[in-house]
Amino acid sequence: MKLQTEPAVPTNCNADCSTAYEALRARYERVRARTSSLAEPLSAEDCCVQSMPDASPVKWHIAHTSWFFETFILEQHDPDFRPFNAEFRILFNSYYNGIGEKHPRAQRGMLTRPSLAEVQAYRRHIDERMIELLTRPQVLPAISALVEIGLQHEQQHQELMLTDVKHLLSNNPLLPAYAPETFKTDTQSLAFDWFEFASGVVEIGYCGNGFCFDNEMPRHRQFVERFAIASRLITNGEFLAFIEAGGYTDPAYWLSQGWDWVRDHHITRPLYWQRAEAGHSSIWQEFTLYGLQPLDLARSAMHLSYFEADAYARWAGARLPTEAEWEHAAAEMSEHVAVERLHPQASDQPGLSQLFGTSWQWTSSSYAPYPGYEPEEGLLGEYNGKFMVNQYVLRGSSCVTPAGHTRQTYRNFFPADARWQFTGIRLAKSIRN
Amino acid sequence: MKLQTEPAVPTNCNADCSTAYEALRARYERVRARTSSLAEPLSAEDCCVQSMPDASPVKWHIAHTSWFFETFILEQHDPDFRPFNAEFRILFNSYYNGIGEKHPRAQRGMLTRPSLAEVQAYRRHIDERMIELLTRPQVLPAISALVEIGLQHEQQHQELMLTDVKHLLSNNPLLPAYAPETFKTDTQSLAFDWFEFASGVVEIGYCGNGFCFDNEMPRHRQFVERFAIASRLITNGEFLAFIEAGGYTDPAYWLSQGWDWVRDHHITRPLYWQRAEAGHSSIWQEFTLYGLQPLDLARSAMHLSYFEADAYARWAGARLPTEAEWEHAAAEMSEHVAVERLHPQASDQPGLSQLFGTSWQWTSSSYAPYPGYEPEEGLLGEYNGKFMVNQYVLRGSSCVTPAGHTRQTYRNFFPADARWQFTGIRLAKSIRN
């Protein structure tokens, strides 16, 4: 199975490369346009505010993704380069110490200036220069790999735009919808099943001609003991059973640090769940990008921390998969990739389903370099490696992951207490020989 | 001297009150229009963001001042009252527990919805209803005092809008100006002088027919020992001498808590001062509502905490005045009230100058009830009294205090570490008989 759906430009194309370059240019325009379209339902105010240090304003995402092309491509390769605004070099640097100073992350929401309109003008300017550059045959070999990284980077930020704006809107007592829609909740999920895999040396990590991040390489061997993995993700209904069984009140299910987190933050349910009084009883609701909706028991439970995922697994007599197990299992199965939406639908596919397009899946693997890992050369060397501590790997992709930004070998990662991403649970278990 | 320049409506006018009511309506329209005009230089983004828990977004000020009229007047006295939006009752309640729930203060910046446009529509709606109410003779006696409070309250928020937006803009590395202007800095200040007052029983507090807040009453007697008070405020040049003499590095000048504050927050200069490298030397600059400007040594030093004011006074061999001393001295002098601007000008008036219209003046008096103080009756009883602890009284008014919102008896108050208000230093000293 090969999920890479967008054509990548070959790094060496000796003969006529024009088709490949045209494809790259078209792809550039398509990916960039999508970022703008994601901001369309939002006002300048919505795009400006930062709801917590972990999240960034949408306007910042719009600017930073342009800064990325300006800093890593135009500045190096455009002979006519002049900075659009010299101050943006600092304002929209995310974390690259090699580039120089940075505006502090927690202060991104202070930037009411430049305005959204100015940032959009900045974006248009960068696009003009990039399109121009992408038509110069002599420059293209030097930049095509960087362009691809820039587009992958932009797709990562597209997902973050949606998770960050979801968090922002959830902090508004009016609970506004990002997009209007009411979904029906009488859906049904397929039965839960286990798929078994034998022990042995397996290979994981990327090895191919397409794009991947440095953290997916090198492809290498790991020994996997016999295990089984769940056919689908845990549903809201199943997670509700954990709550009703006292899951959040019994330390026996929790990692020690997880239990401290539950008590310090008074955690009693997934991030976006709430309970509404309805006459004599009460019903569960879930805040979504479509606004507040009744909780659909058949859909996947989401916005769970690693701590919650691990506690659920323990309660259920199972565990989370390692990333090697997950990738090995995924490689064996073929899967229909879910259509991109703003909230996942219930599983309706037999086999090993919901690997992609529903919700990221916590693994028990701490984010660490693969044996022989080497960071990207140059300024982009800070992209991945420096985050390899105290984070846990998530595999698959979510309903808000852009189409084409999905790989079996993809390694997403977040701290154990992060919940604002679309993160859910796929169980695994060891099987004794 | 009577500073009350706006006509207040007599609480009892037996004969023809129509002129008084027309004046109130006109004043209502004038004050309300000024709030809107203050927001004009700002974008929706500027109006939405909250730069710190102490400051509120401009949009919130615009909405809250309308909420005040809706909640305390329309809801009680408009027979056709229907809430513009029932959720605004919670969203825009500042601190009135008697009204019910409140949106948390530190979360005011999360309200990207309602949009600025919606809040402006809310404002227009409240104005329509209020104007309509203000033409009904039978309702007017019951509401005119409340309208006056509402307008005074609105004027307080007009000043806060400017101090809060100044703080916000100062957090932006681009240091944008609220209003474009460059001012010349070769101004001169009058010589510093002392004015003496004999000991004796004096009366302070409001006693008249105009408007005052409950905390200014009752007028009562205090015994004042012999003292002298400074003819004008401390200038930037004088404060710079304190810095250059090591004022911020020697604990001998500081209250113990002030010294902790200096070290914990690495305080080395007034809030909006900064030092710019200029060739081989460096110059002092000050961020103002007109943007970054060279520091004018003749203008008043501002944006100083109580701790800094007290330390400066000790270094200068003087002290801060008590509020009784300040009010007693002010009552004896007549003064030209400075024209309202966005940044103060240097003193050019002989006599006891800069009492009003330059910068608020820290007194050494803790904010406390006057003997016999009784809070406003009803829901507005929470307006003042509950803040009477751990705050210090400021007297006078600043360059951004609205015209007509100035009284000798006016008691402003802030915690000892607050610096984002226009707050400066007038010295006093005791004189032995």
Add this chain to the structure above:
Amino acid sequence: MKLQTEPAVPTNCNADCSTAYEALRARYERVRARTSSLAEPLSAEDCCVQSMPDASPVKWHIAHTSWFFETFILEQHDPDFRPFNAEFRILFNSYYNGIGEKHPRAQRGMLTRPSLAEVQAYRRHIDERMIELLTRPQVLPAISALVEIGLQHEQQHQELMLTDVKHLLSNNPLLPAYAPETFKTDTQSLAFDWFEFASGVVEIGYCGNGFCFDNEMPRHRQFVERFAIASRLITNGEFLAFIEAGGYTDPAYWLSQGWDWVRDHHITRPLYWQRAEAGHSSIWQEFTLYGLQPLDLARSAMHLSYFEADAYARWAGARLPTEAEWEHAAAEMSEHVAVERLHPQASDQPGLSQLFGTSWQWTSSSYAPYPGYEPEEGLLGEYNGKFMVNQYVLRGSSCVTPAGHTRQTYRNFFPADARWQFTGIRLAKSIRN
């Protein structure tokens, strides 16, 4: 009424001063011996631990009070002076920046070395040197005032030793008693009454030949409006009525900052109260220096913050007295001073009782310099003045205040949220003419 019971040494005694000096020496020995005796029920471990940054270990008190004599007297006036241990100069400096470096307050509990035995040896050494010095006629005029300050300072620390060790023991789940005793709780309190005072200019502040602190001077005039003051302190029974009336759950009674404090710290009762299940019902108990005891409803309610005292007064339709009111009332009355104990007894004195010897009484007066205040000259100038911000004055004295360390003009002070001192409530009210 003159409460000063210990003979002070006249600053000028031209003739034979030997009796006065002998008295001073005897008093030195008596006060110093009492500090040691207060530590007797405690183990070295009890004396070493610091239960919170506000409190100090008993061993530190024992050392610091000796350090005071060493630093301010022996070092200056003993011709044979040699430091007992040069490192103690830093270790046992409390807050005198003029002396040089200080061991950080919050780290006092780290000092397991020097041991208690070494500190006691240090103490004995200082006493030997001091006694020797106190017999030299030529030195005595220069040091007798300093000795008096040192003894007054020591008495202050005697009270702190008891409040700090009470706090420490209360943090131990075993709730050990400092001294064994069980007290009966069926005591009765005198009826509550009001004493009225007319308006007028009154004098407050110290003026006499005895000892007082710099903050009690100069004696000066204040104007006091007509008021009444309560005959005795509020009892546990009365405070319990406040609790049962929902006093801790209704913001209407609280200063805004007080209400934040109540909610942030989940305050529902005085510091040392607790509720014990007893079969089907529950009883209130109070932790005392005699251990856990049933709550005696007739004794004074204690260990209350300023916030709680103020809220109680508002609930009761009264207010706290100003310090001028308190001192004026106290000056008019004569009173039997309660015998020093470790927990107060109920009031059994007619008239204005419990001024002294029961519990400190919060006033509504912020701690500020008197008009014309001048700090002590020299190194001791840091003793009082630098604390005059964000603290409230307490008057009277408590059951653990040393005999002879009590004056009508005495000004104790603590922040509004402090509760570990013996602090209670005397009500006042304004009376309209």
Add this chain to the structure above:
Amino acid sequence: MKLQTEPAVPTNCNADCSTAYEALRARYERVRARTSSLAEPLSAEDCCVQSMPDASPVKWHIAHTSWFFETFILEQHDPDFRPFNAEFRILFNSYYNGIGEKHPRAQRGMLTRPSLAEVQAYRRHIDERMIELLTRPQVLPAISALVEIGLQHEQQHQELMLTDVKHLLSNNPLLPAYAPETFKTDTQSLAFDWFEFASGVVEIGYCGNGFCFDNEMPRHRQFVERFAIASRLITNGEFLAFIEAGGYTDPAYWLSQGWDWVRDHHITRPLYWQRAEAGHSSIWQEFTLYGLQPLDLARSAMHLSYFEADAYARWAGARLPTEAEWEHAAAEMSEHVAVERLHPQASDQPGLSQLFGTSWQWTSSSYAPYPGYEPEEGLLGEYNGKFMVNQYVLRGSSCVTPAGHTRQTYRNFFPADARWQFTGIRLAKSIRN
């Protein structure tokens, strides 16, 4: 190589087990006596104070290790069991939720009562009961495994006693020595070398008849790519070169979280290093359990966080080993185990030296369950598993690890910012085929 030096009791000994039981009893007495002897140089005060929430008072260690035997053995198996003091069950429970309530970890230093003498009496009582139990043949099969766990647990606490008391003494400005000794610093370290290992499936984890913790099992297969490991630990001299090369000031060497940690805590050197002025120059010193000593450049650098170890490795062009690499390398080598001391000596052994007895060695492996891991049954199931998040594995042992408490398969673990343990650096590197 087999490091297990103490005889363990066979779980099944059908014939005459008396020798084995006698050995267990002797071992019980020996291990328990060592705990007491470790406290001998300390006063009751030293044993009582807690220097930070991560560290515990020595008295608490003494009590808790007895509590362990009382709770998990005597309470279940002693027919005459009566609690020594029922309150100790809560006071000295470390983290076992299954046992019930716990005294909060950060409050352990508040326990001035029970006194050290009482805790020693408690200890003697438990020892009497245990010795008595260890002579009953019918009970022994049921308890011998638990006794072994109790003794291993006690040895872990013996190491913690020394690390915790070292931290406490370092917080005292007097920098007292735990034990008097001055060591010479002109020692020499062996040359640094690399040992290579081929790729392949290796086995790690415990498999034998002796004791191990549940986290060391099951023995399982891992695939290891080709790598090399350092012959000895990084020395103080080598680490000093990192400092002098600007290691603490260049973010390029640091994990992003590590860099935040460096700046937030102003980290510029290993925990116990300090610089002393000496005339015109300055020298490096290191606080040790022998007091402050000149820094010996040949000894191992210690008291380093994972962040520092990782940064050093990156600077040195290497990396930290995984735990599989470390264990595989250790299994191939035989080693002289260093004699237990309070501070390590420089390496003088050829081959792969300093695996044990010098300093724990950070691995790049996050602490996680082995495939097929099952926690201990019953109340002791909380011993290890619940800590398996956000911690990194350390291998080997330190100079303060008790003799006989050392295994190739032993997994120690601490958070990435922990520095108060004896933790150092052994480098590794990947080798391409």
